[in-house]
Amino acid sequence: MHVIETDKLTKRFGNFTAVDRISFRVESGEIFGFLGANGAGKTTAMRMLCGLSVPTSGKATVAGYDVYKKSEQIKKHIGYMSQKFSLYADLKVWENIRLFGGIYGLSEKRLADKTDELLHTLNLENERNALVGSLPLGWKQKLAFSVAIIHEPAIVFLDEPTGGVDPVTRRQFWELIYDASARGITVFATTHYMDEAEYCNRVSIMVDGRIEALDKPSVLKETYHAENMNEVFRSLAKKATRGE
Amino acid sequence: MDSVVVNHIVKTYGDVRALTDISLTVEAGELFGLIGPDGAGKTTLFRILTTLLLPDSGSALVCGLDVAKDWREIRTRVGYMPGRFSLYQDLSVEENLSFFATVFNTTVKENYDLIRDIYVQIEPFKNRRAGKLSGGMKQKLALCCALIHRPDVLLLDEPTTGVDPVSRVEFWDMLDRLKKQGIGILVSTPYMDEASRCDRIALMRDGRCFTTGSPGHVCQSFQKLVYSVRSANMYKLLADVRSWPGTYACYTFGDSHHLTLKDDAPNLENLETCLKEKGHTDVLLNPVKPGVEDCFMELGAN
Known part of the structure; x- marks a missing residue:
C-alpha cells in the first residue's frame, strides 16, 4: 500500500502557486527525504498532507484517507515533529509523554508501558522528572521523535528535525x-543537511513548487553526474526562477 | 589592529557554566568561525562581545576597545546579526534598512557601495514586509542592516541556520567579499561543512574552545586514521562494523560510514572477511582524510 499518494496536488494563494501539480507516492516503511530550497513549497505541501491546509486542486491520500474529506482521520494516523515546536518546555519529561499519549488516545496501561519503554530506549530514566526545557537540544529532539510515534502512526512527518543538533x-x-x-x-x-539526504531510501527535490527530481540518492547522483547529494541539490535548486 | 581579542573569559548563569576560559583572536580582514552545536556557548560569547552581557572574569577587546568600559563606542563600530531574526517584521525591506541607517546616524546612500552586491538580490522585494520574506532573503536583509553603518567588525551568530544549501553558499561568498575590504568577521555555525570557508576556526562544545587553527591544521591534528566503509546494506553494516573487536568508532557519513580503529586492532583484511561472513556484498574499504566533523565527533568521545 502507498502511505502517501498525490495526483497533481496544487495550492494557490491568490496569484501565487506555492505547490504546483505535484504527483508522487511514498511506500509503506520507506524513509522519504523531501528536499527543496527555502520557499520552494515544502512547508505548504507538508501542511496539506497533514490535513492542516485544504488543497486548491488535485488529489491526495495519506494513510489511506482523503485530504479533503478525512483530515481528522489523517491527524490521528500520523505523527509530526519539527525543529521549532515539539514538546512543552515547562512540563516534565513524563508529563509530556502522558500529554501526547493521552491526546492520541492510548489507554492508561499502554501509556505506562510505553513511558517505561521509551525512557529506557532513550536512556532517559534518570530524567523522568526533569523539565523538558532543561534538557540539551539533542535529547529533546530524540524524545520529541519518540513521542511523535508513541501511537505507532502509519507515517511520521519530520520538519528539519536535526537543525543545530551536534554531530x-x-x-x-x-x-x-x-x-x-x-x-x-x-x-x-x-x-x-545533505549527508542526511543520503540516509533516505528515496529523495524528492522541489523547485518553484514542482517536484523536479525523485529517486534513490544513488540514481540521482548518477543522473546529475554528481559526487554527492549536495551537488545534486545545488544543480537543481539553481534552476529556481521565482522570487523566494 | 586585531578586530577581536578574547582573554580567558568565564561566564556562568547560576550553576551553569556557559563559558569556561575562552581565548581567541580575530585579525582584521580575517574570517573566523566558531564551530559548535546548540548549547556550546557561542551566543553568550557574541553577547559579551556586543557589550550586552558582562563576563564574570577575563577581558575582551573589540576594535581595541574594552567591552566593559567602552561599550558605547563599541556599539557604533560593530555590525551584529543575532541568531534569532531581529528585524522589524512589519516594516518593509526598504524601511528596515533606512531605520538602521538612521539609528547609526547615517544614510543608505552614503554606504550603499558596501551593501550593493547583497541588496540588489532583495531589491525586487523592497516593498515586501520583512516578516513575509523566506529564510535566505531574511538573512540577506539582516546582513545589509548589520553593514549599513560601515562597521569595522562583523559579529554573526548562526547566520545560516535553517537556510538551504544554495543560499548558504551564496551567503559565504558574500562574507568572502566583505573580508577583502578589511572587515574582521567572527561567525558561528553548527554546520561542520562550513568550516572550510573560514580562515581559522575554533571547535566549541559545552562552553569550551577546543582546537583552534586553520581548518587544514585542525584536521591534521586528528590522531587516528579514518577509513570509509561501504556495502550494499548500509544500515546493517553500521551495526556489524561496530561489533568488530578492532573498531574504536563508526559513524554514518553520507553515502559511507567512517571507521576509526583501536590501537591494537587486527588488520583490515580481518574486518573484510568478517563482513563477508555476515553476508555483506560490495564491501569497499578505503582510507580517507579526516574532516572537521570527524574531529568534532572525537571531542564528543573524550
Whole structure:
C-alpha cells in the first residue's frame, strides 16, 4: 500500500502557486527525504498532507484517507515533529509523554508501558522528572521523535528535525529513524543537511513548487553526474526562477 | 589592529557554566568561525562581545576597545546579526534598512557601495514586509542592516541556520567579499561543512574552545586514521562494523560510514572477511582524510 499518494496536488494563494501539480507516492516503511530550497513549497505541501491546509486542486491520500474529506482521520494516523515546536518546555519529561499519549488516545496501561519503554530506549530514566526545557537540544529532539510515534502512526512527518543538533546526537537521531522504519513506520523528512539526504531510501527535490527530481540518492547522483547529494541539490535548486 | 581579542573569559548563569576560559583572536580582514552545536556557548560569547552581557572574569577587546568600559563606542563600530531574526517584521525591506541607517546616524546612500552586491538580490522585494520574506532573503536583509553603518567588525551568530544549501553558499561568498575590504568577521555555525570557508576556526562544545587553527591544521591534528566503509546494506553494516573487536568508532557519513580503529586492532583484511561472513556484498574499504566533523565527533568521545 502507498502511505502517501498525490495526483497533481496544487495550492494557490491568490496569484501565487506555492505547490504546483505535484504527483508522487511514498511506500509503506520507506524513509522519504523531501528536499527543496527555502520557499520552494515544502512547508505548504507538508501542511496539506497533514490535513492542516485544504488543497486548491488535485488529489491526495495519506494513510489511506482523503485530504479533503478525512483530515481528522489523517491527524490521528500520523505523527509530526519539527525543529521549532515539539514538546512543552515547562512540563516534565513524563508529563509530556502522558500529554501526547493521552491526546492520541492510548489507554492508561499502554501509556505506562510505553513511558517505561521509551525512557529506557532513550536512556532517559534518570530524567523522568526533569523539565523538558532543561534538557540539551539533542535529547529533546530524540524524545520529541519518540513521542511523535508513541501511537505507532502509519507515517511520521519530520520538519528539519536535526537543525543545530551536534554531530553525534544527529547520527543517533537517524538511528532512531531507521528503527522506526524497520518497525514499518513510514518516515517523511525535510532536512538542510545533505549527508542526511543520503540516509533516505528515496529523495524528492522541489523547485518553484514542482517536484523536479525523485529517486534513490544513488540514481540521482548518477543522473546529475554528481559526487554527492549536495551537488545534486545545488544543480537543481539553481534552476529556481521565482522570487523566494 | 586585531578586530577581536578574547582573554580567558568565564561566564556562568547560576550553576551553569556557559563559558569556561575562552581565548581567541580575530585579525582584521580575517574570517573566523566558531564551530559548535546548540548549547556550546557561542551566543553568550557574541553577547559579551556586543557589550550586552558582562563576563564574570577575563577581558575582551573589540576594535581595541574594552567591552566593559567602552561599550558605547563599541556599539557604533560593530555590525551584529543575532541568531534569532531581529528585524522589524512589519516594516518593509526598504524601511528596515533606512531605520538602521538612521539609528547609526547615517544614510543608505552614503554606504550603499558596501551593501550593493547583497541588496540588489532583495531589491525586487523592497516593498515586501520583512516578516513575509523566506529564510535566505531574511538573512540577506539582516546582513545589509548589520553593514549599513560601515562597521569595522562583523559579529554573526548562526547566520545560516535553517537556510538551504544554495543560499548558504551564496551567503559565504558574500562574507568572502566583505573580508577583502578589511572587515574582521567572527561567525558561528553548527554546520561542520562550513568550516572550510573560514580562515581559522575554533571547535566549541559545552562552553569550551577546543582546537583552534586553520581548518587544514585542525584536521591534521586528528590522531587516528579514518577509513570509509561501504556495502550494499548500509544500515546493517553500521551495526556489524561496530561489533568488530578492532573498531574504536563508526559513524554514518553520507553515502559511507567512517571507521576509526583501536590501537591494537587486527588488520583490515580481518574486518573484510568478517563482513563477508555476515553476508555483506560490495564491501569497499578505503582510507580517507579526516574532516572537521570527524574531529568534532572525537571531542564528543573524550
